[in-house]
Amino acid sequence: MSRTLKLKIALVVVLTIISVLLVLPSFCPNLPSWYYKYIYKHRLKLGLDLQGGMHLVLKVDIDKAIQNALNASVKDLQQTLARKGIRVTFAERKNPKEAVLVFPNKEALEKAKEIITKDFPSLSIVREQEGKFPRLVVTLSEKQVAFIKEHAVDQSLEIIRNRIDQFGVTEPVIVKEGEDKIVVQLPGVKNPERALKLIGQTAQLEFRLVDDEAMSRIDVAALIDKAIKEGRLKPNASREEINRVLRPYIPPDTEVFFLVEKDPRTGRVIKQPLLLKKQVLLTGDMVKDARVRIGGPYNEPYVALEFTDRGARIFERVTGENVGKRLAIVLDGVVRSAPVIREKISGGQAQITGAFTYEEAADLAIVLRAGALPAPVKVIQNITVGPSLGHDSIKKGLTSGLIGAALVILFMIVYYRFAGLVADVAILLNVLMLLAALSLLQATLTLPGIAGIILLVGMGVDSNVLIFERMREELLLGRSPRSAIFAGYDRAFWTIIDANVTTLITALALFLFGTGPIKGFAVTLSTGIIINLFTSIFATRTFYELLIAKGKIPKINFMTVIKETSFDFMGFRKYAAIFSGALVLLGIIGSIQIYRGAANLGVDFSGGVLAYYRAEKPFKLDKIRKALKDAGITGFSLQDVKNENMLLVKLRKKTETVGDLEAQVRKVLQEKFPTLKFKLEGKEEIGAAVSKELKHKAILAIVISFAGLLIYLAFRFNLNFGLAAAAATMHDVLAVTGLFYLFNREISLLFVTSLLTLAGYSLNDTVVVFDRIRENIKKYHGKLSFVEIINKSINEMLARTIITAGTTLIVVLAILFFGGVVLRDFALALAIGIVVGTYSSIFVASPIVYWLQKGKTPEIKS
Numbered sequence: 001m002s003r004t005l006k007l008k009i010a011l012v013v014v015l016t017i018i019s020v021l022l023v024l025p026s027f028c029p030n031l032p033s034w035y036y037k038y039i040y041k042h043r044l045k046l047g048l049d050l051q052g053g054m055h056l057v058l059k060v061d062i063d064k065a066i067q068n069a070l071n072a073s074v075k076d077l078q079q080t081l082a083r084k085g086i087r088v089t090f091a092e093r094k095n096p097k098e099a100v101l102v103f104p105n106k107e108a109l110e111k112a113k114e115i116i117t118k119d120f121p122s123l124s125i126v127r128e129q130e131g132k133f134p135r136l137v138v139t140l141s142e143k144q145v146a147f148i149k150e151h152a153v154d155q156s157l158e159i160i161r162n163r164i165d166q167f168g169v170t171e172p173v174i175v176k177e178g179e180d181k182i183v184v185q186l187p188g189v190k191n192p193e194r195a196l197k198l199i200g201q202t203a204q205l206e207f208r209l210v211d212d213e214a215m216s217r218i219d220v221a222a223l224i225d226k227a228i229k230e231g232r233l234k235p236n237a238s239r240e241e242i243n244r245v246l247r248p249y250i251p252p253d254t255e256v257f258f259l260v261e262k263d264p265r266t267g268r269v270i271k272q273p274l275l276l277k278k279q280v281l282l283t284g285d286m287v288k289d290a291r292v293r294i295g296g297p298y299n300e301p302y303v304a305l306e307f308t309d310r311g312a313r314i315f316e317r318v319t320g321e322n323v324g325k326r327l328a329i330v331l332d333g334v335v336r337s338a339p340v341i342r343e344k345i346s347g348g349q350a351q352i353t354g355a356f357t358y359e360e361a362a363d364l365a366i367v368l369r370a371g372a373l374p375a376p377v378k379v380i381q382n383i384t385v386g387p388s389l390g391h392d393s394i395k396k397g398l399t400s401g402l403i404g405a406a407l408v409i410l411f412m413i414v415y416y417r418f419a420g421l422v423a424d425v426a427i428l429l430n431v432l433m434l435l436a437a438l439s440l441l442q443a444t445l446t447l448p449g450i451a452g453i454i455l456l457v458g459m460g461v462d463s464n465v466l467i468f469e470r471m472r473e474e475l476l477l478g479r480s481p482r483s484a485i486f487a488g489y490d491r492a493f494w495t496i497i498d499a500n501v502t503t504l505i506t507a508l509a510l511f512l513f514g515t516g517p518i519k520g521f522a523v524t525l526s527t528g529i530i531i532n533l534f535t536s537i538f539a540t541r542t543f544y545e546l547l548i549a550k551g552k553i554p555k556i557n558f559m560t561v562i563k564e565t566s567f568d569f570m571g572f573r574k575y576a577a578i579f580s581g582a583l584v585l586l587g588i589i590g591s592i593q594i595y596r597g598a599a600n601l602g603v604d605f606s607g608g609v610l611a612y613y614r615a616e617k618p619f620k621l622d623k624i625r626k627a628l629k630d631a632g633i634t635g636f637s638l639q640d641v642k643n644e645n646m647l648l649v650k651l652r653k654k655t656e657t658v659g660d661l662e663a664q665v666r667k668v669l670q671e672k673f674p675t676l677k678f679k680l681e682g683k684e685e686i687g688a689a690v691s692k693e694l695k696h697k698a699i700l701a702i703v704i705s706f707a708g709l710l711i712y713l714a715f716r717f718n719l720n721f722g723l724a725a726a727a728a729t730m731h732d733v734l735a736v737t738g739l740f741y742l743f744n745r746e747i748s749l750l751f752v753t754s755l756l757t758l759a760g761y762s763l764n765d766t767v768v769v770f771d772r773i774r775e776n777i778k779k780y781h782g783k784l785s786f787v788e789i790i791n792k793s794i795n796e797m798l799a800r801t802i803i804t805a806g807t808t809l810i811v812v813l814a815i816l817f818f819g820g821v822v823l824r825d826f827a828l829a830l831a832i833g834i835v836v837g838t839y840s841s842i843f844v845a846s847p848i849v850y851w852l853q854k855g856k857t858p859e860i861k862s
Helices: 003-027 033-038 063-081 105-119 142-167 193-201 212-217 220-230 240-250 309-321 358-370 387-440 445-477 479-513 519-547 569-596 621-630 661-671 688-716 718-743 749-780 786-818 824-843 845-852
Strands: 054-059 089-091 098-102 125-128 135-138 171-179 181-187 205-209 254-262 269-279 287-295 300-307 327-331 333-337 349-352 377-385 608-614 636-641 646-652 680-687
Touching: 003 033, 003 387, 003 519, 054 142, 054 193, 063 098, 063 105, 063 125, 063 135, 063 142, 089 646, 105 125, 105 135, 135 142, 142 171, 142 181, 142 193, 142 358, 142 621, 181 193, 193 269, 193 358, 193 377, 205 269, 212 269, 220 240, 220 269, 240 254, 254 327, 254 333, 269 327, 287 358, 300 309, 327 349, 327 519, 358 479, 387 445, 387 786, 445 519, 445 749, 445 786, 479 519, 479 688, 479 749, 519 749, 569 718, 569 786, 569 824, 569 845, 608 661, 621 636, 621 646, 621 786, 646 661, 688 718, 688 749, 718 749, 718 824, 718 845, 749 824, 749 845, 786 824, 786 845, 824 845
Parallel strands: none
Antiparallel strands: 054 181, 054 377, 089 098, 098 135, 125 135, 171 181, 205 327, 254 269, 287 300, 300 349, 327 333, 377 680, 608 646, 608 680, 636 646
16 A cells, blocks of 8 residues: 555545544534533534524614714703803704704804814814804714714624623624624524614613693693694604694794603503603713612612713702702603602612513613614614524424435445445535534534535535446446546546536625525535535545555446437427527516516515414414405415414515514414414514615626636636536526516525526536537547537436436425425425526537537637
């Protein structure tokens, strides 16, 4: 045995042992402590779709952050001017990014200008307005605006991180995305709604005086009712809209707010309008600490506040000057309590009451301790997966994988005998090393990632089939078994490289432009391709070298189902062109309709909600459909999962933020069908802004993928071969798209993933045929016409094409029938794509090369 062979064996053995050590913590949770300390401690990271949890995309309202900063600076300016004896009031402003200051005379305005220039660099004077009461229009300086734009998201991210850490979620992911977005992932969170409320609450805390004197003269509730009856206000009008309509009827220095209280006996929420002074006396940044306490007449939880030293002094002064008046505690524009000040309060202590549950009080204390967000955040995407749905996903994903793998392994042993057994070991080694690599990289394994592993089983088979069929050919040429084995590896080497690199390009496009689970699929696929090259080319060859070195030359006695053929495939190119033209036309129509939004778009492209509910008993869709319509819910579609009592509700709605659509559906299901006990298993809520971005990324991924493939194939073959392969692949993508549109199947991000996976598979198949055409051009140039060379090449690869398509189809059908509802359309698209891709590699790609070459045999690079 040579030293080189010993090193090869050692490499395979060492990598296998390392792989086992890396995956053990994931499958054996009760390992001794020394293993985690000295060997390896990390487990495979499961995606939220497998373990349950929340995936949120939050958009920070930068404009509001700028507006808040302007308001704070102007209030500081007002206080500074007051200390210097300069009286200033504020006029109504049309532009929220500007503030209008009104002075009693020109002299006061000039003094104010000096103070602004000297002491307030964050403010910039826009213009002066002369008159009896001169005005000064100010705004934030460009430097300050740039600072806010740069830091508002970072500041919001840190505050959200602080809140989540205090909430107690293990291993959260909180990262910035783009210029104004924050991605939050909370694995295994038990109460998603509570977590969402905690994260999204701005927590702008203000203390203002209630204008009881004005309220004794003005019946605010009656004014609102009158405005609603006259049509000037909608029943659910916002507070800002109410203030705009009631402005002529209320004092200029007041605003309408609502005191929201919960009756402790009945639980009914009561909203009472109040007139509050515009002047803010204290803010949340003066709060030093906030804790939950129990007390009051009903022995209920409340939030005890402790102010900073400055806040305590201001609170003492405010309460001393306003004894007998009500002090409203306002949180995010809602009055939580408005107690009467009985006496001057020293010591910097206050409390917020409001019939809280202990959890509500605890969460309020958390957000007050962590600090207010510099601006509101909008939830533009919310994907929530319940733990039971995640468990089902794992179970079904593994079941489909085991069934598909078992069938393929059995086929390989039956068809290729001993060589098939070697290939099966290599495929298992492929999966083991892939799981080890994912654990080492701390990459997240998602449900599409499991589909990627299953798909890699098919790709591993393809690589080995290419080698085995080459061995068969070499044996038929009269080579000895030993020589045929090594010749098989040598001749299949570049074909395997070409086929895998083209798939790797599509995987990289998915990784660069995909989001969430799709990115996980891309990581799994790309890592698996690299490992597949090692196991199929290097590891199995090393095993054969070891056997031969020991004098045990294995027999090559493969089964033969498809014997040598001589079909005139190119003779059908005109009929194929008509059929393919119809498929492409259907695909173009479908693509246009999808772009227009006229197809069955998933919520990730249309915006809206996809919710999964499980009932304890079987239900009827028509009754649920009627109940939802009666409740005024429109634009929904329903689907049930047979034998699982699962209901899928999809609502399309183009709104920027999400949050209330699913709650409306759940309320109807629970109120109208109490005996069924519907429970939310998971949901995807996607705003219109995100769906638009996802569409853009999906298109970009396809374009980048095709560009990369064209460049690679043009380099490896020639430009016409590259164009033909790209055209055939586009044919397959359009064909599947058209058929999905025709049968009204859902077009989602997973569908785009399947298209790109299909593109890789189709190219794989096409490149294998093209490799044989290139080889035969060198062998038969001048002896056979280009048509004859193409026909001969397709016939020689026919057995391999059918075996690869068949084994891959077995795996995909396993996903389709046993992989669960989430992956069903993904697998269906792949199944159709495999059939179409096999057809196109024979009847589309090669005729296009022939047409581009005008029937002339090309010069091929070595």
